[in-house]
Amino acid sequence: MIPEQVIPWALGLPLLGAFGIWITGRWPNIRESVTLITSLLVFVLVASLFDNVAAGENPSWQWGEMLPGLGISFVLEPLGMIFAGIASFLWIVTTLYTIGYMRGHHEKNQTRFYICFAVAISSAIGIAFAGNMLTLFVFYEVLTISTFPLVTHSGTPEAKRAGRVYLGILIGTSIGLQLVGIIWTYSLTGTLDFTPGGIMEGKVQPTIVAILLALYVFGIGKAAVMPFHRWLPAAMVAPTPVSALLHAVAVVKAGVFTVLKITVYIFGIDFLSELGASTWIAYMAAMTILLASLVAMRKDNLKARLAYSTISQLSYIVLGAMMATGLGIIGGGMHIVMHAFGKITLFFCAGAIMVASHKTEISQMRGLGRKMPITFICFLIGSLSIIGLPPFGGVWSKWYLALAAAETDQVIFVAVLMISSLLNVAYLLPIVVRGFYNDPAPDDHDQHHDTDNDHADANAAAHHPGDASGPHQWKWAGMTEAPPLCVGALAFTAAGCLVLFVYADMVYQFLLPVVEGTVK
Amino acid sequence: MIEAHLPILQVIIPLIAAPVCVFLRHPLITWALATVISWVCLAISIMLLQQVQASGEIIYEIGGWAAPWGIEYRVDTLSAWVMVIVTSVGAVVTPYAKLSAEKEIDRDRLYIFYAMLLLCETGLLGITITGDAFNLFVFLEISSLSTYVLVSMGKDRRGLTAAYRYLIMGTLGATFYIIGVGLMYMMTGTLNIADLAKLIPDVAETRTVQAALAFLTVGLAIKLALFPLHLWLPNAYAFAPSVVTVFLAATATKVAVYALIRIVFTIFGGVDILESVEIRHVLAALAIAAMFAGSAVAIYQTNIKRMLAYSSLAQIGYMILGLSMNSVTGVTAGLVHLFNHAMMKGGLFMVMGCVVYRIGSAKLDDMAGLGKQMPVTMGAFVAGGLSLIGVPLSVGFISKWTLLQAAFEKGWWPVAALIVVSSLLAVIYIWRVVEVAYFREPAAGQVAVKEAPFLMLIPMLLLIGASFYFGIDGTSTLTVAGDAAKALIGGLK
Known part of the structure; x- marks a missing residue:
């Protein structure tokens, strides 16, 4: 397959896997085989893209136009490649671990657990491959919502409280700060594409750059910069595989990855260091x-x-x-x-x-x-x-x-x-x-x-x-x-x-x- | 050529079908007739939208009498758009109505229910299509009177007082409207909207016309339940039969917003009334108050239909706020939210219809454990709720994005902040329901229930599905709304 075709498959396969898990939910052995095979295939797909990116190519793929002039688009570059590689590779390891853990712990609702896990991985890859800030934001939110049932998996009052904190902080910061930053950026620069060197230089005044940067960094609640860190300890009520892959790798890394991404491709390193913002x-x-x-x-x-x-x-x-x-x-x-x-x-x-x-x-x-x-x-x-x-x-x-x-x-x-x-x-x-x-x-x-x-x-x-x-x-x-x-x-x-x-x-x-x- | 007569058919078909229902009487037959009619209406409105987009405004003279002597129907992008909203909601509500109405309305009155539903749709379509200010009043009354009947039809007797209250308020609104039309007629001698738009600028400075504007605005603000003129709405929505609530929430207030747009942007478009009179800031302030008051009150409701009704007040605030910005993006945001809100709120009220169908109550406490018992229905509630919050990939996100963009364009920073904060209030009231449905164990003695029947699930999923389909492909709706907004604002300058 050419890289352009691999991208949709890498995103869609975990979703297909989630569907397969749902269908086979009654037979744990088959269900977990489906999960394992899906994770292996996803990693193979992601890994097959490494050479292209290492050679300096930027394969891209666009899926529809969500808002006039702003599509859901995907462009590969090294940072995203690293993040997608890590998330999909550790998914395989975690799946093996999860099978041992969930059975050993006699957890309930395991089918729902595996489905949400697969959706979360798909959205992590979506974040990694995003070609513009809108796409990244979309998958960022999907990741928050798909991990909510995982955090509240046990259904206890404690899990319910943790779920409130989790959702409250992550949705609150992303809509209350990040989205405002994104739309403001769009209205100032007219684009949200990730561009080497950033899109702000010459279009945004220095004071506004500083405000925007704060809106982004604190709006990316998943990066857990204080004072918006409380959701992460709260999320620990989840089963341990969730804490391991999602709240030590996929979700939190999605946050810091986004911070890196906006620094390099929205603000531009040179522009930021010049301003000291x-x-x-x-x-x-x-x-x-x-x-x-x-x-x-x-x-x-x-x-x-x-x-x-x-x-x-x-x-x-x-x-x-x-x-x-x-x-x-x-x-x-x-x-x-x-x-x-x-x-x-x-x-x-x-x-x-x-x-x-x-x-x-x-x-x-x-x-x-x-x-x-x-x-x-x-x-x-x-x-x-x-x-x-x-x-x-x-x-x-x-x-x-x-x-x-x-x-x-x-x-x-x-x-x-x-x-x-x-x-x-x-x-x-x-x-x-x-x-x-x-x-x-x-x-x-x-x-x-x-x-x-x-x-x-x-x-x-x-x-x-x-x-x-x-x-x-x-x-x-x-x-x-x-x-x-x-x-x-x-x-x-x-x-x-x-x-x-x-x-x-x-x-x-x-x-x-x-x-x-x-x-x- | 039947196509040339589509505008009149749009109104006359449901109008004739309504009395036919009364003659037929049999519940199943009247239901079948109403369903077919609602689909025919949808087909006509889609054809009209296509015609308008292909060849521009359609002007239809009734009986061949030329305006301003005769009544003319005018279809432009805006009115075709609103008619598509009304008819598409009608087309999914009528099939849904069968089981829901059987449960909540006495069997021997079902034929009246379908007749009234068709009449109400007639009225709403008439308001949208007519090019005549007085004719608009007539259709306003047709839709209002049938609505009062619909609201009071349920077995819950509180519906009667709710309907009575609505009757008083609605009549006040209609009276104010007709006083406004009368004052304009006094000064211009015409009732034709296009004619009025030409003649008003010359007399716009007179007290009479300004009084007319005040009457028209307040009258319509009552009909569209703009805070603080909303008092009729929460009880009417909460105690009406569920299917009636679905239809009203998704269409009636939208059409009232449409009528306000016609007054402000078409009739008074020539004098750019939003800029010259302080009405703009009044509308914006009331809209923002509605956004917060509606959501804040919604948080404390124990009846979920009532909660969604208060949420509607807040959503109406978003629409009016968009319009009050008086820019292409702002009006686009208001117009696209007409459609988007119809999809998501219609879907959510359908969820509540399914819940009431099974457990016979819309109280939050009775919904404990429903997440397990009615997985599809409650899944749809979560999806609709996410849309209401404005999560990406849902229509709510498209609306919020456009509205925020408009606020930034205008440089209204504080307003942008308020929009964001108020939209986060939705998280709280939606999540209360989610927590009860999924985390609370059913109370002792609560009877376990089954999933709602397919005939109700499918229309519900259609609306919820639409609120995600048009969230992913927001360009399609935004293009139409944008065209309509450009025509409205373009008329000014």
Whole structure:
């Protein structure tokens, strides 16, 4: 297929998959096969486009004219390609994990769950491929609405409250601020197409540029820049696979991706850095980085702590964009990838712990690492990547972000990044330490075993995805782990963190054309 | 040549069919007749729209008497557009009516119901097509009188007081209108709208004509339920039989808005009345007040039909706000919202018709757990609700986009902010319903119900589907509305 034909298929296939899931909802095995096959095919389609984009092509496709002169159009470029690649690749891994998790946890309404998941992925790809701001906004909203049933999946009063916060903030900011920004942009410039170098220069006055930028950055609630971050911790009532793929990768990355996209293609990096309009928002992002980390330290619920960690890490990317330099954009783009692998690993681990031991609070996890060594080792790997230590991928994105800060003579941002790393150490590593070194809580009567052969097990588990319909504990070689599909998935993404350390330069080279000419 | 007579057929066919219903009497036969007639009307209005778009304005002299002595019918893009709205709603409402009306109206009065429905459609089409200010009054009365009957037909006796209240207010509105027409006739000696448009500018400065304008505006503002002249509307919508509410909500107020447009932009178009008199700011202020008051009150309603009625008040505010901007984009926004709101609010009231059909109540508390029991119906409610909020891919988004664009063009920044904030209020009242239907367990003793019958589901899904089809392909509706707006504003300068 030529690239122009691949685009509609990549968007439509998850929807077809959703339909297939609906039809086959009565037979869980077939239903989940449909999901898995769909995710594989979608990834193959997306992956087939990489070469074209790497070669500097911009395949495009237009679908109808929604408003006179403004169509739903799709144009591929490196940033979007990276985001679509990550979302569709991790969808496969998450699907495997989900099958283990949902069955292990005996969740209800699984068909609805898989349908909404597929629709959410389709809209994430729509955001990634969007050729103009209208298209991006359309899919942005579809993503919000399709994930609402996932957040409120359990139907409890708590889920209902969380759903209100989720919808209230995301719809409120997107319609109340972002849409206003978009229409204002359109009435000033007469176009919403993503154009290299931006569309504003010479058409918009500097003061209005600053207002518009604020409307966009805060209107993109999914980027969770404070004070519009409350929806993300609220969304943690969702089943863990949702938190893992959507609220650590697809949804939140859609937000920061949009911020990068408008910085590069609507405002233009050069135009912004000339005006300095983005500096104060960069400070807001820096503040979010530190404050969210501080809040994370005080959270005892593991998923809540990870959620605040995500808020903090997202603002790295916003900061990268708002520094308005080429390196900042590249660093932000790379951080989308690196953080995705690191954070999804951490969430997979949190879910595995929940399935295998029904523990959600960190204070309950004393000594748990001895029973679940694979999970805790992978948690350690994910943490180190998030902190930004070699030999894991996270170090590179942080490196380029710090370089960008140094390049713009904003020493304070370098300091913020370094302090944040220390804070990450302070709130992530104690979980692992507690798991391995502290004795189990006194009320825990289960026996524990010696655990020296962790690495061999991790590899073995990755190769034994086998039958997941068994009990939700998996006892093997003296361990009491989550179902093999869960463990396999989290070991795989943890390995990904390591691989990315080696291949980070490929990501860098791939993103370079986005900021052509601004990076030496 | 039948095509040459389409304008008169548009009105005369439902007018004749109404008494025929009374003679036929049998509920099933009258229903079948009304359905066929409503489809014929839709076909005629679509043909008229095509004719207008192909060859411009159609002028039809009744009985061959030339205006201004005779009555003439005029079809331009605007009136063809409004007629398409009315007839397409009529064409889906009548099939839907069969089951809903059987449930909510006494069987021995069903034939009157269909007769009145046809008469009401006649009146609304007549208002839209006529080129004569007095003739417009006649049709206004035909539609109003039949509406009073329709509202009072339900088994809920509160419908009677609602209808009575509507009768008082509606009569006041009609009287004001006819006083206004009389004053204009006094000064110009003509009742023909096109003629009036030519003669009014010369006498526009006189007190008499200004008084006429005031009477006309207030009279029509009552008919279209512009805040604070809306008091008749919430109860009339809440206690009328569901199918009547669907029809009225989607058509009656729209046609009243049309009549106001004719007065302001056609008759007084030559003097650019919105610019020269402070009426523009009055309309804009009332529209904004309606947007907030309607939505705010809607949030606290426990009867969902009433809630949607208050939401209509807010939506009427959007239309009037668009018109008051007096620019091509603004008027386009108002006109496109006429259509868009008809689709989504018609669909939502149909959802409530299905709910009432099954559980016999429109109260929020009785809807607990309906999301599971009536998945299609409540799914349609969510979809219609999203459209009301103005989520992309729905018609509500097209309206909001155009209206905001118009506000930015005018440089009315605060108004743009108010539009956005008020549209977010819709999130609250829609979500209250969603939460009860999907998250609350049915109360003890609440009987489990089945999905609504197909004959009701299909028309409902047609309207809800339309409110997404035209949300994705907004260009098609915006082009027509834009043409109509250009003709109206072009007449000024």
